Amino acid sequence: MPSGRRSKRRPDPPAPTFFLDRGLGRYLVADAIRARGYTVLPMAEVYLDGEDERVPDADWIERADREGWVALTKDYAIIRDHIETLSRTSLRVFSLNNANLTGPQMAERFSLHLNRIVQRATKPGPYLYVIGAKGLERRWPGG
Numbered sequence: 001m002p003s004g005r006r007s008k009r010r011p012d013p014p015a016p017t018f019f020l021d022r023g024l025g026r027y028l029v030a031d032a033i034r035a036r037g038y039t040v041l042p043m044a045e046v047y048l049d050g051e052d053e054r055v056p057d058a059d060w061i062e063r064a065d066r067e068g069w070v071a072l073t074k075d076y077a078i079i080r081d082h083i084e085t086l087s088r089t090s091l092r093v094f095s096l097n098n099a100n101l102t103g104p105q106m107a108e109r110f111s112l113h114l115n116r117i118v119q120r121a122t123k124p125g126p127y128l129y130v131i132g133a134k135g136l137e138r139r140w141p142g143g
Helices: 028-034 057-067 083-087 103-112 114-120
Strands: 017-020 039-042 070-073 092-096 127-132 135-140
Touching: 017 028, 017 057, 028 039, 028 103, 057 070, 057 083, 092 103, 092 114, 103 114, 114 127, 114 135
Parallel strands: 017 039, 017 070, 070 092, 092 127
Antiparallel strands: 127 135
16 A cells, blocks of 8 residues: 655756767767767767867867766876866866777777766766776876
8 A cells, every 4th residue: 555655766867968089089989879879979070170170178178068068088188288177167077098999999998887987977077087997987186
């Protein structure tokens, strides 16, 4: 017999939209994440006509933040090179720990850890997690 109380389940957070830095390419990583049902915006689809090769990192960082996107990159140096810009944002960044992975290896790494990335991305930024073969590690701030 029902008690008359209703369960107060929190609604699921909205699914993140992923922005891919130019180093991740346009297809392999994007297709792997899209196959899991997520919206993915490779840099070449956001910045058209070759602009993706010219747009400064600080510009796409600020735009991704304004749009509420989750940034994926293989450029771990982003934290060193753009700490001031990142500190002014609430951007959530997930970076591969190895910039020398092939396209298929990058797609596999993101796919393997996508559930954890999505889970962490529900938390407000700014922050950077590094994605290694065995999982995610928070590196900034406080990492």
